Amino acid sequence: MTGVAASPIIRDVKNCAPHSYDVIVVGAGPAGVMAALAASAAGCRVLIVEKKPRVGGNIMASGNGRCNLSNTGIDAAAVPDCEQHSPRLSLPAMQKIARQARNDGAPGIRAAATDTFSCYHNAQFAASVLGRFDWPWLWRLFSSWGLACVADDGWVFPASRFAGSVLDVLLRQLQQQQVDLLLDTEATALHTSVPQNDSVASAVADADAASFVLQTSSGDELHAAKAIVASGSAAFISSLQPLLGVPLRPMLPILGPLHTNTEPLRGLDGLRVRCRVRVMAASSSKARHCGLDPQSFMSPTAVNVRHIASQSDATVLATPSPSAAPLLLFDEPGELLFRSFGLSGVVVFNASRQTRPGDIVSLDFSENFASLLGKCRSMPNFDVAAAEPQPSSCSVGQKIAGQAGNDGVLASVGTSPADQRFTGQAVLAIGRSELSELAEMLHQRARQYADQPLSTLLDGCLRRPLALALLRAAGLDHQSLGQSLSSDGLQRLALAIGDFRLTVRGAPPSQQAQVMRGGLPVAAFFPETLAARRCPGLFAAGECLDVDGPCGGYNLHWAWASGWLAGGAAAKLAGVAAAKNGIQPSTPGKRID
Numbered sequence: 257m258t259g260v261a262a263s264p265i266i267r268d269v270k271n272c273a274p275h276s277y278d279v280i281v282v283g284a285g286p287a288g289v290m291a292a293l294a295a296s297a298a299g300c301r302v303l304i305v306e307k308k309p310r311v312g313g314n315i316m317a318s319g320n321g322r323c324n325l326s327n328t329g330i331d332a333a334a335v336p337d338c339e340q341h342s343p344r345l346s347l348p349a350m351q352k353i354a355r356q357a358r359n360d361g362a363p364g365i366r367a368a369a370t371d372t373f374s375c376y377h378n379a380q381f382a383a384s385v386l387g388r389f390d391w392p393w394l395w396r397l398f399s400s401w402g403l404a405c406v407a408d409d410g411w412v413f414p415a416s417r418f419a420g421s422v423l424d425v426l427l428r429q430l431q432q433q434q435v436d437l438l439l440d441t442e443a444t445a446l447h448t449s450v451p452q453n454d455s456v457a458s459a460v461a462d463a464d465a466a467s468f469v470l471q472t473s474s475g476d477e478l479h480a481a482k483a484i485v486a487s488g489s490a491a492f493i494s495s496l497q498p499l500l501g502v503p504l505r506p507m508l509p510i511l512g513p514l515h516t517n518t519e520p521l522r523g524l525d526g527l528r529v530r531c532r533v534r535v536m537a538a539s540s541s542k543a544r545h546c547g548l549d550p551q552s553f554m555s556p557t558a559v560n561v562r563h564i565a566s567q568s569d570a571t572v573l574a575t576p577s578p579s580a581a582p583l584l585l586f587d588e589p590g591e592l593l594f595r596s597f598g599l600s601g602v603v604v605f606n607a608s609r610q611t612r613p614g615d616i617v618s619l620d621f622s623e624n625f626a627s628l629l630g631k632c633r634s635m636p637n638f639d640v641a642a643a644e645p646q647p648s649s650c651s652v653g654q655k656i657a658g659q660a661g662n663d664g665v666l667a668s669v670g671t672s673p674a675d676q677r678f679t680g681q682a683v684l685a686i687g688r689s690e691l692s693e694l695a696e697m698l699h700q701r702a703r704q705y706a707d708q709p710l711s712t713l714l715d716g717c718l719r720r721p722l723a724l725a726l727l728r729a730a731g732l733d734h735q736s737l738g739q740s741l742s743s744d745g746l747q748r749l750a751l752a753i754g755d756f757r758l759t760v761r762g763a764p765p766s767q768q769a770q771v772m773r774g775g776l777p778v779a780a781f782f783p784e785t786l787a788a789r790r791c792p793g794l795f796a797a798g799e800c801l802d803v804d805g806p807c808g809g810y811n812l813h814w815a816w817a818s819g820w821l822a823g824g825a826a827a828k829l830a831g832v833a834a835a836k837n838g839i840q841p842s843t844p845g846k847r848i849d
Contacts, residue, residue: 277303277436278830279823280470280480282443283487284311286812287798287819289426291484294823296433300830303478304435305470307442307489312426316419318770318812323419325394325405326412326816327809330373332390376805377609377773382814384783389817397820401425411808442473445495446483450792466793481793482826485776486819488799493775499791505774505802510609511811512764513600516617520729520758523721524594531621533603535586535760538614585610589623598758605770606806611760619756621726622694624717629693695750702746706739713738714753726752771811775800785825786818793829797822 279295281288284306296302304311318324376382391412395405403425404415414421430437450466468483485496490507497504590603599617607617622629701713711734714723727734730748732741741749766772776796780789786801788794797818805811 277301277478277480279303279482279484279826280305280468280478281484281486281823282446282470282492283485283489283798283800284308284437284439285314285486285488285798286312286815287800287822288484288486289430290816290819291486291795291797291823291826292435293426293429293433294820295484295827295830296435298824298827298831300827302435303438303480304430305438305441305443305472305478307440307473307487309440311430311437311439312423315423315426315812318419319411319413319809321419322413322417323422324411324413324807324809324812325398325422326391326813328391328407328410328412329375329808330386330391330810330813332372332387333392375810376803376814378778378803381778381783382803382805385786385817385821386814389820391813394813394816398422398425401429438472438478441476442489443470443487443492444473445471446485446499446794447471448483448499448791448793466791468793481830482795483793484795484797484822484826485800486796486798486815486822488772488775490772490775493800496776496794499794500776500780500788501790502777502780505777507772507774509764509766509769509771510773510804511605511771511807512608512769513595514598514604514608514611514617514760514764515762516598516758516760518597520725520756521594521596521598522725522728524725525596527594527719527721528591528601529594529621529719529722530589530591530623531619532589532623533586533592533607534584534618534620535607535611536616536618537583537585538616538759585615592619598761602807608764608769609773609804609806611763613760613762615760617758617760619758620754621718621722621756622690622754625694625697625753628697628717629690691750691754694754695746698741698746698749699743702738702741704738706737708738710734710736710738710741713741713749726756729756770807771804772799773802773804775802778802786822787825787829793826795822795826 278300279292279302281292281295281302281304284304288304288306289312292302292304315323373379373383373386376386395412398405403422406413406415447469448466449468466482468480470478470480470483472478485493487493493507494504586607586609588603588606590601590606592599592601592604594600611617698713705713710727710732711720711724714726718726724734726749729752730745732745732749763769778801781787781796781801782789786795786797788796798815799811801818803814803818805814
């Protein structure tokens with residue numbers, strides 16, 4: 257429960273006269289609430305229709321109850337010549353946009369903007385919105401409403417670290433601006449007075465004359481001059497296809513746990529560990545590379561290649577046949593959580609944006625041995641050269657490197673004998689020099705623990721359950737003594753530590769996913785206003801649009817920013833329509849008796 261003393265106005269709208277609202281908003285999530293506040297602040301009478309019994313339920317669930325509002329990486333200052341603008345454009349400005357309209361998503365935004373916001377799916381479209389409404393804008397807006405914010409390692413939270421504080425502020429604003437709410441009511445269909453127009457310019461010219469009727473599950477018909485869709489309901493989004501005149505994108509759950517083969521994970525349920533997570537595509541088809549596969553969860557613009565570019569020993573992903581080379585989709589360090597069905601944790605949630613069933617997840621635990629490998633640069637006065645392992649005249653590491661063959665690639669350890677990776681082709685997700693160092697270190701430890709069981713070999717670096725799982729993956733008996741470990745066994749164990757592989761069996765279940773990808777295609781909307789290109793007076797914001805980002809406040813910020821933009825643009829257009837009809841600007845929330 258939040259601390260709001262009085263609820264916002266909930267108005268009986270069953271017998272309202274036509275056009276009694278300037279703007280109607282479908283959905284009372286973050287985007288819908290922000291759109292309503294922006295339109296109301298511009299002088300519009302606004303109604304929010306929400307199928308759930310309360311406002312902002314997903315706000316309370318975000319950030320594990322702390323509400324990760326935004327991220328300081330969403331910064332327009334990093335984009336040259338990217339200025340913040342008012343979201344309220346005049347009708348002539350919208351007509352100018354129509355004349356300049358292109359289907360590439362974001363005319364006028366420099367490539368630098370796309371680079372800055374490249375973590376988003378459909379990054380160019382997102383950049384045109386976020387380049388104007390970034391995290392400093394959001395911080396100032398919430399501060400003006402009385403919410404104190406803090407930034408923790410780039411993640412922006414309410415200072416209370418409690419999502420209820422955000423909801424309290426939003427409910428108070430809805431009440432003060434007299435936004436009407438109709439809760440526990442599902443929107444089923446939206447109709448417009450102006451037919452869908454194949455000409456973009458004509459549609460924009462007709463926008464001021466458009467009006468809408470929203471049908472609900474209770475049989476009511478709600479009238480408004482303009483409509484904003486901010487609902488994640490797949491059924492309602494699907495009903496909009498005739499209005500938009502373009503196919504919708506399949507809705508797929510992302511930002512959730514991954515279901516994988518489970519035999520290699522025996523005994524690991526509930527264990528947390530830091531590692532590097534890589535995802536490699538099981539298919540290297542042209543469609544997958546270009547992101548054209550409608551069932552793909554992968555966004556070409558969202559592939560994280562920073563870590564690859566920064567490695568001195570580049571990640572090896574070559575194969576004997578270049579045409580069959582697998583595609584590296586994701587590479588990021590973080591903490592993961594082993595579950596009985598697969599993998600969870602923030603880094604896994606982010607990886608889920610790029611994966612689909614059949615892809616390979618590679619876990620690299622070699623960083624847990626960094627100090628023993630002489631890689632710990634943070635220790636004061638640490639002599640890296642002196643700490644490097646001193647190999648013998650023919651070390652295990654040299655033997656492993658020498659076995660790479662002409663293609664320079666090692667066959668990696670399978671999670672089971674039946675697991676033939678990429679049809680048996682040799683693929684490696686860890687650098688050869690790193691692998692050699694790791695194998696040499698294991699060789700020295702095996703000699704040190706010659707009379708100890710292999711189950712103790714990784715003590716001090718990895719927890720025992722994980723060590724046992726890696727020994728199993730390498731085909732080693734944990735009860736065998738260290739002195740029995742052969743060079744071949746060392747090679748397999750080093751590969752298991754640096755490239756422990758699982759196969760993705762399924763996408764995150766919808767109930768476990770934080771975001772749904774797909775929905776309304778961005779090509780059907782003007783990025784400058786979020787107005788529909790071919791349905792005059794219709795706007796969209798938030799999750800219903802095919803835009804998503806990684807964990808860390810990116811998706812919630814998209815909801816805030818897109819909602820504010822759509823609400824302001826709809827209000828401006830509603831004001832143009834009212835002026836043409838000789839109607840004075842509305843007083844927010846003013847009742848019509």
